[in-house]
Amino acid sequence: MSLFWLVYLQILYAVIGAGLLRVLGFGGGLRSFAGFRLGLAYVAGVAGVGILAAELALVNIKLSLFELTPIAIVLTVTLWLRAAKAKRMEEPLADDGPVWLSWAPLVALTALLGYALFAVGHRPLLEWDGWAIWGLKARALYDLGGTANPVFTSDAYPPLQHPLLYPSLEAIGFRAMGAFDPALFHVQLVVLAAAFSFALLDVLSPRVPLLLAGLVTLAIVSASATIEQLSSALADIPLAIFVALGVVALARWLDTNETPVLACAALFLAAAVLTKSEGTLFALAAAVALLGTLAVWDRRRLLRAGLAMGAVLAVLVPWRAFIAAHHLPNPEYSIGNAADPGYLSDHADRVGPAASGLADRIASGRFGFLLVLILLGLATALLSRRYRQVAFAGAWLALSFLGLVLVYWISNVPVDLTLVWSGDRTVTTIVLGGTALAPLLAAPAWTDLSAAASEMRRRRASAPRST
Amino acid sequence: MTEARLRTARLAVAGLLAVTALASTLKTYPESWRFLHREHAQFAGDTAQDRLEEAAYANGIPIDAFNFFRAHLRRGDRYYVSAPSSASFTPGVDRSAALQTFGRYYLLPAIAVTTPGQATVVLSVGTDPKTLGIPFADDIQDGTNPFWVARVAQ
Numbered sequence: 001m002s003l004f005w006l007v008y009l010q011i012l013y014a015v016i017g018a019g020l021l022r023v024l025g026f027g028g029g030l031r032s033f034a035g036f037r038l039g040l041a042y043v044a045g046v047a048g049v050g051i052l053a054a055e056l057a058l059v060n061i062k063l064s065l066f067e068l069t070p071i072a073i074v075l076t077v078t079l080w081l082r083a084a085k086a087k088r089m090e091e092p093l094a095d096d097g098p099v100w101l102s103w104a105p106l107v108a109l110t111a112l113l114g115y116a117l118f119a120v121g122h123r124p125l126l127e128w129d130g131w132a133i134w135g136l137k138a139r140a141l142y143d144l145g146g147t148a149n150p151v152f153t154s155d156a157y158p159p160l161q162h163p164l165l166y167p168s169l170e171a172i173g174f175r176a177m178g179a180f181d182p183a184l185f186h187v188q189l190v191v192l193a194a195a196f197s198f199a200l201l202d203v204l205s206p207r208v209p210l211l212l213a214g215l216v217t218l219a220i221v222s223a224s225a226t227i228e229q230l231s232s233a234l235a236d237i238p239l240a241i242f243v244a245l246g247v248v249a250l251a252r253w254l255d256t257n258e259t260p261v262l263a264c265a266a267l268f269l270a271a272a273v274l275t276k277s278e279g280t281l282f283a284l285a286a287a288v289a290l291l292g293t294l295a296v297w298d299r300r301r302l303l304r305a306g307l308a309m310g311a312v313l314a315v316l317v318p319w320r321a322f323i324a325a326h327h328l329p330n331p332e333y334s335i336g337n338a339a340d341p342g343y344l345s346d347h348a349d350r351v352g353p354a355a356s357g358l359a360d361r362i363a364s365g366r367f368g369f370l371l372v373l374i375l376l377g378l379a380t381a382l383l384s385r386r387y388r389q390v391a392f393a394g395a396w397l398a399l400s401f402l403g404l405v406l407v408y409w410i411s412n413v414p415v416d417l418t419l420v421w422s423g424d425r426t427v428t429t430i431v432l433g434g435t436a437l438a439p440l441l442a443a444p445a446w447t448d449l450s451a452a453a454s455e456m457r458r459r460r461a462s463a464p465r466s467t
Numbered sequence: 468m469t470e471a472r473l474r475t476a477r478l479a480v481a482g483l484l485a486v487t488a489l490a491s492t493l494k495t496y497p498e499s500w501r502f503l504h505r506e507h508a509q510f511a512g513d514t515a516q517d518r519l520e521e522a523a524y525a526n527g528i529p530i531d532a533f534n535f536f537r538a539h540l541r542r543g544d545r546y547y548v549s550a551p552s553s554a555s556f557t558p559g560v561d562r563s564a565a566l567q568t569f570g571r572y573y574l575l576p577a578i579a580v581t582t583p584g585q586a587t588v589v590l591s592v593g594t595d596p597k598t599l600g601i602p603f604a605d606d607i608q609d610g611t612n613p614f615w616v617a618r619v620a621q
Contacts, residue, residue, distance in 0.1 A: 108492070112499065119507035124521030131522040136572040143576040156579045157571055182518045215488035222492050227499035231506055368491035376484040383477040438484065445481035452478065 002177035005065060006184070009176040010191060012068045014038060017045025019075025024267065025260030027089060036205065039198025044264065046169065046192060047242060047271035051315060053168035054274045058322045060146030063168075064175040090206035090256050093447075105214030106201075112222055113194045120186035120231045130185070130233035133159065134167055139180050141171035153326045161330040163319050165274035166235045185233035193230055196241040197221055200436055203248050203264075207255060208439040212446050216373060216439045220432055225366035229428060235276050236425040242272035243282045243429045244436040247396055250290050251440050254388055257301065266308040270315040277330075281403040282429055283312050289395035297388050332418075337410040350415045354408035357419040358401065361427045370435045377438025380445045393437045400430050519573065528569045529592065532614040536570070536590045539607065539616040540577040546570070547586035548579065551593050566592055583619075591615040 018033055018041040026037075033041055053063045125131035140151035147164070151157045173184045197217050204213040220226060229237045249265035252258070269286060272279035287309035294302045322328075337343040363371050374397070381390045404426055411418050439446075513521070523530040540546060548570045552563040570590065571579050580586050589596045589603070596606060596617040603617040 105492075108496065112496065112503075115500065116503050119503035122510040122513045122518070123506055124510065124513060124518035126521060126525045128526070131572050132568045135522075136575070139572065139575050150578050150580075151571075151575075154580075156581045179515070180519075181515045182521075183515075212485055212488075215485055215492070219488040219491040219495075222496040222499050224495050224498050224502065227502055231503075365494075368495040369487050370491060372487050373484060373491065376480055376487060380477060380480045380484060383473060383480060442481045442484050445477040446485070448474070449478045449481050 002179065005176040005178070006173060006187075009065060009068070009173060010042070012065070012072050013045035013049060014042040015045070015072040016049055016068065016075055017041035017043065017047075019072070020044045020048045020267070021260070021264070022075075024263040025089075026264075036198040036202035039195040039200075040202045040264075042195035043192065043199045043241065043245060044267060046195075047267050049172070050165040050169045050271055051274055053172060054163060054165040055315075055318050057141060057146050057164050057168050057171075058318055060148040062141070062145050062175070063172050068172070089258055089260060092205035093207065093209055102210040102214065105211070105218040109197055109214070109218045109221055110194075112227075113190060113197070116193075116227065116230060117187065117190045120183070120190060122183055123186045123231055125182040125185065125233050127232045127234060131182070133162060134170070134185070134233060134235055135182060137162070137164065137167035138170035138174065138185075141167055142174040142180055147322070153328065155329070158331055160326075160328040161277060161323070161332075162235075163274045163276065163279070163316075165271060166238055166276075182233070186231050189230050189233065189237055192238060192241060193221060193226070196245065199245055200248065203245060203252055203261070204439055204443075207252060207443045209443075209446060209450060212439050212442070216435060219368060219370060219373065220435050223366065223368045223370060225364070225424070225428060226432070228366070229425065234425060236428045239272055239275045239279050239282075240429040240432040242268045242275060243279065243286075244433040246272060246283070247286050247393075247433050248436045248440060250286060251389060251392055251437055254290075254293065254392055255440075259304070262304065262308050266311050269309075269312045273312060273316045274319060278404070278407070278426060278429065280313075280316060281407070282400050282433070283309075285396050285399035285403055287312070288399055289392050292395060293388055293392045296391070332413055333407065333410045335410075338406055344409065347409060350409050350411075351405065353415045354419070355405045357415070357423050358404055358408070358427055361419075361423045362401075362431055364424075366424070367431050370431050373438045374431070374434035377434075377441035381441035384442075384445050386441065386444070389441055393434070393441060396437075397430060397434050400433070404430070522572065523569055526565055526569065528565060529614070531612065532592050532609070533569065533573050535609040535612075535614050536616055537574055540574060540588060542576050544577040544588050545580045545586050546574065546577055546588040546590050547581075547583045549583070549589055549591040549594060549596055549599060587619055587621075589615075589617045589619065591617065 021037075021041055021044050049063065049068065056063060125135045136151070136157070140149070141147075141164070144151065147153070152160065170185060170188065173188055174180050177184065200217050201210070201213050226237070246265045246268035249261050249268065253262040253265060269279075269283040273283050290305050290309065291302060294305055378390055378394060381393070408415060408418060413421075510518075520530045522528075523533060536546075548563075548567045550563040550566045552561045567579065577588075583589055583599050583601050589599065589601065591614065593613050596603065596615050601617075602620040604620040606615060606617040608615050
């Protein structure tokens with residue numbers, strides 16, 4: 001019975017997400033959700049419900065199926081079935097290659113994630129942060145109903161600086177199941193990863209042929225680092241998913257100027273800032289990269305971009321107010337030290353080990369060849385003279401990496417130890433986000449290549465056969 | 468670089484990108500599949516209670532002690548974990564901190580406190596709680612195991 005309600009919850013996420021996409025201006029009719037758009041709707045629903053649940057938890061209000069069901073009904077009835085006028089959106093590219101070839105990566109992807117769902121369905125929380133941070137907070141939200149208790153405010157429960165989107169989502173799942181079961185973390189993450197795959201294909205679809213998008217998505221999901229983290233219950237994978245979809249949507253908006261896509265990017269980045277503290281870093285990096293790119297190439301769009309990025313940071317305000325009101329310390333670093341030249345100078349010996357340690361982890365074989373994909377994406381865009389895209393993607397990657405180095409620089413934990421604790425995980429967002437951008441960077445060149453290949457096939461077919 | 472050469476380079480790099488994505492998948496897909504297979508083989512028979520306890524086994528924490536504690540805690544209890552500091556299985560975390568951290572997770576909805584003076588119950592591993600010098604209403608040891616639950620006299 002608990003499984004039935006858990007499945008029902010997943011349907012609610014997709015329905016609420018479809019309504020949210022409609023609010024953001026996505027059109028296309030109900031039929032459009034029969035394809036990859038369903039994945040985008042699901043992740044949008046998880047992001048929207050997660051933000052709401054995390055903010056409400058701060059005032060001790062909990063969300064459950066009881067509240068989510070009417071929200072889904074209201075969104076469906078008033079926003080979806082009403083034939084509201086949708087904003088201009090680009091159509092998916094027509095695929096002129098062999099169908100079996102284009103769909104082969106998706107079959108492999110579905111097989112892997114299907115097996116993952118089966119394989120991790122009984123897994124406990126083994127990783128330290130999995131149970132000591134996320135398991136604890138989710139269980140406390142489920143058992144105690146909100147944050148008005150010492151688990152979220154007392155120094156008996158360190159660390160207290162982690163935002164609450166991820167445990168709030170899991171707590172909704174426990175309420176749906178009627179029990180706390182650690183396996184839910186893994187199951188929920190695998191479903192989110194599956195939805196992410198299809199959401200990414202949907203966001204890429206107007207610019208990137210299905211074969212290339214499918215190959216890159218498969219490379220991302222099948223990477224050992226991705227699969228291992230999916231089964232670890234840590235918040236780094238949901239963070240990477242939200243940030244990757246956010247930056248890819250921003251990159252598409254740079255190309256296409258579709259307002260709903262910008263709004264969708266803001267939704268995902270807003271979810272990211274409430275998922276982990278590093279989410280703010282990655283969202284700020286995206287905002288600076290976007291606004292900087294527009295300042296150079298297209299100042300008319302600065303205002304819209306600024307408003308969207310402002311909305312992302314506004315979502316963080318209640319959480320920051322909660323931290324300030326309860327004087328919650330961050331035992332690992334003080335952000336003020338990042339602007340203190342004396343402190344930075346005194347701890348400059350940490351920069352080298354932090355930078356090389358993080359770079360080693362980005363280049364690690366656990367990510368397969370994803371770093372090479374990022375570099376090839378940037379190189380293709382440069383050769384295609386897509387300077388705006390290169391500037392945005394390059395600036396986001398560089399700022400994100402430098403921001404992470406800064407965090408390890410000002411940390412008061414020995415640098416070797418903090419790299420062992422978290423280095424493998426904190427780089428995940430950079431690698432997955434950068435790789436997700438690669439097909440968009442290479443899209444025009446790939447389309448040219450596909451056209452050249454098609455032309456070659458046509459010529460060969462029409463050439464007279466020698467006897 | 469001429470336009471034609473630039474185009475050739477562009478197409479070559481785009482093609483290389485697709486080949487690299489395929490190569491990356493060919494390298495990692497079997498590894499990931501095998502990893503999932505191992506995960507399934509290891510945990511397929513676990514019950515919900517096993518899944519709660521596994522975190523203790525993975526970190527060298529005596530789960531028997533925490534099951535004993537849990538059986539004696541009531542909703543609304545504020546407890547203090549008393550345990551001597553020593554090396555633990557987890558890098559950078561001493562044994563006392565590991566026990567307290569696991570207690571915070573496993574003993575919910577009972578609430579942890581940082582000093583014995585704030586507690587309604589003292590949970591002790593390895594040391595008799597009487598050494599804390601606090602008056603207790605009762606003091607229960609788990610047989611001959613070095614685990615005690617001591618309810619503070621109000």
